[in-house]
Amino acid sequence: MAHKRKKIAVIGAGFVGSTTAHWAAQKELGDVVLLDVNEGAAIGKSLDLFQSAPIENFDSKVKGTANYADIQDSDVVIVTAGMPRKPGMSRDELVGINAKIVKDVCAGIKQYAPNSVVIVVCNPMDVMAVYAKQQLGFPRERVIGMGGCLDSARFRAFIAEELNVSVKDVTGVVLGNHGDAMMPVVRTASVGTTPITDLLSADKIKAIVARTKQAGAEIGGHLKTGSAYYAPSRGAVEMAEAILKDQKRILPVAVELNGEFGVNDGLMVGVLAKLGGAGMEQIIDFKMNADEKAEFDKSVEAVRALVSTLKTVQ
Template identity: 35%
Template sequence: MSRVVGSELIEDARQRGRVVFEILPGDIITDVARETAARIGIRLVDGPLERPAPVKTDGTTAMRRLMYKRSARWVAPRRGAILPARRFSKLALVGAGGVGGNIAHLAAMADMADEIALIDIAPGLAAATALDLNHATGITGARARCLGGEDLSQVSGADVVVVTAGRARSPGMTRADLIGVNARVIQTAAEAIRTQAPQAIVIVVTNPLDEMTTEMLRATGFPRERVLGMAGTLDSSRFRNALAMAAGVTPADVQAITLGSHGEEMAPIPSLARIKGAPLEKFLSPERIAACVQDAVTGGGQVVALKKMGSATIAPAHASVELLDHIRGARSGPVPVSVRLDGEYGIEGVVLGVPAHLGASGLVEVEELRLTEEERDALRRAADAIKARLAS
């Protein structure tokens, strides 16, 4: 039977690790599929292709191999060595408030750096937090030495710089309301990072996150691989928590991801979410799923409304540490992170939350998931909204 070969089949082939896609007689291939294949490096080949004949083993050889494996001299092949996670020489945190202080604590407990530098314009805050963390080492045994101060030159020589500094939201404020004031904070931090730590990977946590990551890219001049935004890890965690509570399971039973912007245009992806390995519909009604999506989108605002002054600190710190773990090799696989897209998902030149593989040099590769058309539309709307905010 003839097929209509669209871009989704080409993307599926890429997800399966194929570099060749076979076009059978009678197949109709769309122009979009051809463009997608050219963009992601899949070769379209007219078929049917000749398959190699299966290797047949005679009974005598098969029995000889079996008996050899049963002998005392046979040794199982050694598994490839698993490389230990590396430790950063220096981790710098621009902002020593709730998020920065929690990141420093978690990083010290995870033994991920020789030195952790905290920087904050509030007199004494960074130094006090660093001293407090050093006092705890007599109990925790953490090897990292912490130092703190107000001078941005302390980012010097850092492998990774996490920027959390900036004004937090108050009740009634959106993240977009912070663009003007926090852009100046990012510009100041970027100048210090560009001159003092020119090889560092930068993780932006300051809101509005996608816009501030864009500003960090512009102000440092760094390649997109070394300027990342922490958003999707936090938003995905909130989505998993909402689904777990609705279904009456633990969050460990839930796999779910959130893409798009870190704001009103957030795009939780229900089609790929699973509870105990099964689609959401097995456990939840469409109305409950929609409520969980809304809970993820408004999760940060719920914390702001309860605190009155300030925003979430603990969950963003854990989300930031998850990115640090991927960079240093303590975790593997794709993780949602804000990066500037260069054609992935059909979007160009916009910082947006997408699943990506990270490594010692920062971004390794953006992973393109199979999304529904509605979910793709949500990504496009998020990109358009970010462009509009930056333009204004």
């Protein structure tokens, strides 16, 4: 009997999707299927990526397609399809446009990869993750939003830059929503094992937190058209790797809360969770102090407000 290789489907062959396929293939996480309504883009980018395999020495197969039948039995599906946020456009304005795309995508996933773990990347991520979960009807363990891995990477990058230390020795997480109300957790951020509050002034920390919250907009402002794609795609692949290799990683991801942290109305909010072979295997009960809980609650409200705009999309 032939051994089944792991399979990753990436929906959307734009900058985020094609770069997601790139990281996944390069890391040999499994065979990659890149799907886009623009079949030519999906096939062309897949061929190009596959032709780098002899140089980079990876054995992952890469296939481009517009046909959902090709994602059959994928272990992980990463949804990047959707319009990017344009400069000056709020994440909210994207809801109507991208919900329609996500609805079609979910129909394809349900039909051909009903046992997959789905990672939602497209913006506004919190809402699209909630909408995808509604459309898919999968258990909460198998629909996860990518926001925290990206926001936490930005937070850590800015701390490392400010202190002129290796990013490898910086820990820090961002919880809450993937938007202006995100919550970089200053209290637990550290360099080595030293809290950043011992190493940086309150003003410096405040500036890093503010920059982290606006990091996506900062990049968009420089690019003029389009938005970030290297770090968002790498965040999605960090999650996919944890699942495909059953790593039991503790990562900041958006999952549906069923009473955890006082949230129980089907909202998907960024928390620390264990990712393994079954998808989201455990939510880590992060003990927040009063200030953090107040900030987290504000973040939850931001998600709730965005999700309420979904009611007009059907």
